[in-house]
Amino acid sequence: MKNIKKIILLILAFSVALSTIVGVYAWFTLQPATEALDLNVRSTELFSSSARVSLGTENLDFNHPLYNQTEYAIEMTKSQIQSNTSGSILPVVVNVLITPFKTINVRFKLVEVWTVNNIVITRPNVFTWNYAISNQTDHAGYYTHDQVLTKNITPSDIDFIDNATVNTSVLNGLPSGAVLKLSLVVSATQANRSDNWNLTTSNHVVKQFNVASQISNQQLNVIFDGVSNPQYTRGVYVEFKSTSNNYSFIWHTRTALSNRLTLPAGTYDVRINLVNHLDFTVTRNGNVIEITVSYGNINSWGFEDVLYAPSMIPVWQPNVTYSTDDMVYYDDASGDGENAGYYRARSGSTGAVPDTTAWAWQVISVYFSDTRVYLEGEIIYYNGKFYRAKSNVWAGNPPPLAWAWELLGHEHETGKVYSPNDIAFTEANDVKTWYVVYGSFTAHSGVIEKHYAMKYMSIDYNEHNQGKYGLGEYVRHQGYFYRVTVANNWSTPSVGAYGYLRVGLEFVSKAYPVNAVVLHNGQYYIAVNAISSGQTPGSNSNWRLINHRGDYAGSTTYNRYDSIIYNGKRYFWNMASSTTGTNPETTAGWWSLDQQWDYKNTYVQDSIVSFNDDLYILRSGTSTNQTPGVSGQWQPLSLKWSPTAMYYNSGSERSIVEHNGKHYVWYGAHDATFTPIPGTGRNGWNEMTDVWVSTNSYVQGDFVIYDGSFWELLQPQNPTDQSNVPGIDFTVWKEHPILWDPNRN
């Protein structure tokens, strides 16, 4: 028996020791990780690209007279094609340069759009394109490069078109006003899914569009519905193909489109140059053919990316003459690349170095440049902040400059344009001070106090807020709390000051309701009748002295208004009958004189209590057994959010609270109580931050920071579904990227 006990003890000790070893091991070796980095991961891009096109001995780059800088297309009239055709060959050579971000396959399509007087005509069979490799073209005219491109930072130079054989009789038969626009579409797919691009059964999405009788002069519009990638707006190539006709259209958002479609009766196969995960519909609304693009069903997965008109912007050359609106890439070799980037010509020039000649060139970048002229509405990035040009700004005028720049976001700065319900902050030593705005004005000073229609948000009284406090608000000044009794008064809180009433235990000359308890000359009094202003405790029977009888004794009989000390707290008996041997902490009738809230007390308006280390004041009426912050009309005397508090949203009365370490502003109904928990939904509380918050409510024109970019809300309000997140639907939030991409912007 003794041995069994020993064994049991031994097993027990062993088990405990084992648990201890595991626990201590875990403690020392499996220490929880610390969050370090935070990022979004998504599928958007597979490659970058540019195109090199020549016509005979001439390079047709972005700045060439034959390049249409709006359409991103090479534009040639009938006569220009004729004059450049030698024999029956048009010596057009097209090479595509691809920088693969992943291991990919690529395919290209040369887009032909023919028009006469801005009316699209059916594509005449003028050209037979001679591809670098024959038999690599699918039924939709996409040329698939036969090699896999391995992830590389160096571009691959791919031969695409060697030249075109011209059917001169067809060409000569065209109207004299015929114009050709040639552009390029480049697609890529992850190479391990290139089976989707089988040349005989390729995965292009095709829709039917029936035209019962000829429709003339039709506009075409492309509508994106819930699509994340804004690069598609750079250009959508739409093809209407029937058994006898083939009409092509280039849609983009850079300018209003002048081309129109006239489609004879027939059934058309409609294709667009987008990717396999996009579907579309074709409808007609009045004289507009609408193509609505949305995410479609996935028949065979494999990520695809597409670029319309890869960049043809040339490298700047000192001996080339440039015209207004030409674009170049300047490498700034002499400056170690510091000012390298894309530049747009402000005027014609030859030899004007882009980064030093502001009259000739302006850099295309959201980064502010001293050499650049900015147009009204443009957004720049300068010293870690985003600004919007308030008017046209000549070179050499960096922010802050009130007439020129408006700082975006909530930080106050000279030049900011405010309107009611805005919020603003100043920051010093990493501490933000918040203000609410209740007027429309432009900030004329960086000193926020110089602007009247802004209110400093704090429980502490602030001189800047004179004339702005609303009726019923509470402020703290020199250690005392005050209730505002006259809205928008210009007084400084003090006893007897116009518009303020000092609240708290200490007696001041004012009206008191029945059961109000005050401290006067070291003695507690209770109002046994309603007290009008001017009645000092002790001066009449309306105030009843609370008679202190020392430490509580269980054998002593206590009468009404007798007070005692029990467990370090002071109580008084407040029932008509006397009491003996009752526990002051738990027996109804014992009222606490301590500031700590006591469920047995009946509190009256302006009573201040402490609960869970927070101070509360009773706004009105009386309160018995209503826990502060849970029920009743308890208002916290701090910025801490409380369900029982009343919150304001009218003029200069705007409530700001602190909850879980974040600050929120109330935009719900004025005088609201039992408000929802801040940060838990779109519920009337907006977190005060420049960073996008899913539960915040935004209005058109609001700017937020999110996901490494700056975003502007395009819609009247942010939606409630997933498109509320910047980057989900580009028609909801517009991105203002830091870097300008010549292929995707």
Next chain:
Amino acid sequence: MKSLRRTIILIIFLLVSVASMATGVFAWFIDYGNGASVDPFGGTVIGNEDVLEIDAETEGIFLGDRVRDLVYLNDSEFDIPSFNFYGYASVLELVITNPSLNTINVNLQLNVVAAPEFGVYAGSQAGIKYLVLETNDSMTQPTYMAERFAYFQSTGNVYSAMSAHNFGGFSLAGETSKRVYIYMWGAYDGLTTAQKDVYHALVYRVKVMV
């Protein structure tokens, strides 16, 4: 007297053991955050007793950043010998510095946190695979990755072997820095049916834990 001494020793032993066990297990389980809040990209991380400095080499101007070129592979592709994993990997490059005098073990984890605001486009942990590789003095990264994957595949369970590799971390001597790469792939077979319908639009809210 002897019995009393035994009892006291037993009580002390039990007290110390239980307290250590409770403390250890408590320490083990605390502080695994799962919120969708945004933290600064780059900064300082406090490990056991040491402070690691992380340089993510980004603009550093905004909170948060992004990877835009995630590509998906399926389970069978992860098992293909000599598959070009490097060619399909998205990469996050970090420099980790150990300014202390002590050699420490650095463990990087990539956690996908709940992001209900993304709705149907919210990615989950099962939809992403990752591999942490530090700079290797004798091999290029593609070669090092190929070598690692050959090993992972040889174990018969690539994903488990990858996890074990990531979990093992790497050693970082005191007062040194190391360039570290986190390679990521989408795991198509880890997606739900609903996610597969919009795999191209999924967004993974990722926290890199050190």
